[in-house]
Amino acid sequence: MKYKAGAIEGKWQKRWDDERLFRCPDDLSAPKYYCLEMFPYPSGRIHMGHVRVYTIGDLIARFKRMRGYQVLHPIGWDAFGLPAENAAHRHGTHPAKWTYENIDFMRQQLKELGISYDWEREFATCTPDYYRWEQLFFLWMIKDGLAYRKRASLNWCEECQTVLANEQVNRDGTCFIHDQTPVTQRELDQWFLGITKYADELLAGHEELRGGWPENILEMQKNWIGRSEGAEIDFPLPGGGKITVFTTRPDTVYGATFMSMAPEHPLVMEFARKAGREKEVREFVERVARQDRIARTSEDLEKEGIFTGGHCVNPLTGKEIPIFAANFVLYDYGTGAVMAVPAHDQRDFEFAKKYRLHVEVVIQPEEELSSETMTCAYEGPGRMAGSGPFTGKDSEEGKRDITRHFEEKGIGRGKVQYRLRDWGISRQRYWGCPIPVIHCRKCGIVPVPEKDLPVVLPEDLPYTREKGNPLALADSWTRVACPSCGAQARRETDTFDTFFESSWYFLRYIDPKNGLEPLDPAKMKAWMPVDQYVGGVEHACMHLIYARFFHKYLRDRGLAHGNEPFQRLLSQGMVCMATQECPKHGWRYPEEVDAAGMCMQCGEKVAVGRSMKMSKSKRNVVEPSALVERYGADTARLFSLFAAPPEKDLDWSEQGVEGAFRFLGRAYRLVAQRQKAVSAASRQAGDSGGKGRRVRQVTHRTLRKVTGDIEERYHYNTAISAIMEMVNFLYLVEDGEWESPETSPALREAVEVLLLMLSPFAPHLADELWEKIGCEGMACRQPWPEADDDMARAEEILVVVQINGKLRSRITADADATEEEIRSMVLNDPRVREYTEGKTLKKLVYVPRKLVSIVTS
């Protein structure tokens, strides 16, 4: 009677596989349900975060299948990316080999977990069969003017002779490989996608998503897109030309007493040259270029700047104002230049104080300000002052009037500005999808003709530790004839950002083998949108916005169907575990610490730190394979779902896992021990009254609760609790009752319902026990049982009584007692009388079927 997970799980995984149970045919024979989890990067092995997300997705997929849907539940590999190249650097393994080996290993791990995927739709994004289509999309985007080139600055390591990702730059601004080499900024021509063209639609789409997406994710996206309304205003240069700025406060232009420009702005050095200030300005610009971006946007950043030597004219006051280069102005936001209004912008105020610049108050709040005495900027609304014909107006009105004034004079215009920037997609990397363009000396940039796609990444390149991108060194690959003039030309050696691949993989799953076109629109129409998407909150802004953008673009090209790709989103929390640190040996893996909490290497007491996100670097990780081997996949799955609701962080606990294992063993023994009695029992569980009725009430109440928790609340931990309670209840049923014809039909029903409810959580165990009690087929293929409302309904209700806010009594009443009946029961209750005796009843609140609240004098 012992619960042996290993044998059970192997047996059922094989059967599911042999019967191709989770294969999803293209043609629909039932309503469709597309359940998708964010696909993994093949980093080497599955980690607990994967176990969590795939378990959640599988629960939903299995539940919906039982609910009668035809479920599409695919998996694949987000297979291009930096870690493969880092591994190549460290171990000399070729990125392709490393990636494919990892995929094979991780596929096996996923199969061991018993996740119900349609493996026939699996693909890896690093294969030409996949990426050829995104090369095609890119050519379309060039034609549609959505992809364009622009200079942008990047992290550069002189030693590596290559561009570095932000994560490859150390905190002190040195290279992650060469910690003596400072990382510099270098300007390169890059490809950008015009995602900002869709900014308004991405924002408006939130209306459609509200309800299906967590509100906090929508909020984060809204802030990421960052729509702000204002005006673009031209500030003329004395020698001709102009500088355009964006401001949300056109009402304060009269107070603009200087201008600040991003140090990277090309005009900065131009002004400096003309004014003979080249040396000091260049020094400043180079210093700022070394500051990292996060620091540069923080409010406590020391505001620094330098006078460029140039001036421009405030278009309203007509005065010449100095132009500064300032570290807090960003080149890629707005126009890279801002008008500085020190009286009404805190950053400008700090800057003006530091460099003794003129402060001019042009908005007066209730309590009058003076530029001499103010200690911080006033950023609120007010009455306009010192503003020529606009003086005295309300500042809100002033925004509109001044914008109109500029529009009439043709030197400014109302403008909506987004914080969202166009998406830079060029990567100077080898392990990515080649950007399909050719650089010709004569014709410039020439897209690779569609008929020549795919541009295949040469996987047979010797991946050495040479400097720079190996692609650029592969002469035989880069040297091509220009498709336009035939002259010798060179392929682009940059590859796509890997977010490119993850922006449309969910569409390709619907049509993964199509060799003629990227996607079949009819299939898209049949299967999109994704009904449930599950993934980590860390993707709230980037991946999810890019994917929504791609989908809208493909819709505009007539390929995709609908406006939004993901109808519902569940963003699960992280998996955390306590860290353990040895005073001598640093972070310790759990298996490096003995039962007494001592380091197994040196015997020193290990310090237990607070729970943090599982990570290799802190060694606070649990290997899923070890877990599956010891307890089985069902235990791993059950614990992941039981330890916390999906959206919250989950604290890993070995003891908690034991508990989950124990519960499964308990359920196994309960059923296995009653196997004979249950299979012999009649299936006609009528309403016989007595104990049988009690059993049926518990069954149907549990079923109602579990169904609601899964389907509506997405709280799997409480669903499991309810199932546990039911098991506890069934343990108290006596031997005779399992045999008795009075009660055994109800108990048989209870066991069957129990196994069906367990099936999406612990599918192997459920199928095994289903077979044991002599039921046909498999539990996972049965329809989800329907709760009988008559049975589930309570016959008696408990009404609690509060007197002056304190709980004083409880009464039980018939479930359909009227308010009058309950009131009189309450008022006649001896405990209530004790507290109300001699007092006047000021108020009585009745919450139907729950509570009576009495207020006395």
Next chain:
RNA sequence: GCGAGAGUGGCGGAAUGGCAGACGCGCCGGACUUAGGAUCCGGUGGGCAACCAUGAGGGUUCAACUCCCUCCUCUCGCACCA
């Protein structure tokens, strides 16, 4: 810094305006047993009590873990990690 979250027994959590602590872990006790770190049964927030308890302080309400304000602590994201 900006943005988004979280804070409840010894621990994970439950309760989304209506009995605070469901369920699980741990702990305590009992049964079975040659044995128990297996299994089964029971108990378990604090306080002798009145009562007190949901990070701290205030507010709204008949009623606040839940709503509002102020503060503290922690976590995640910030555009080349995926």
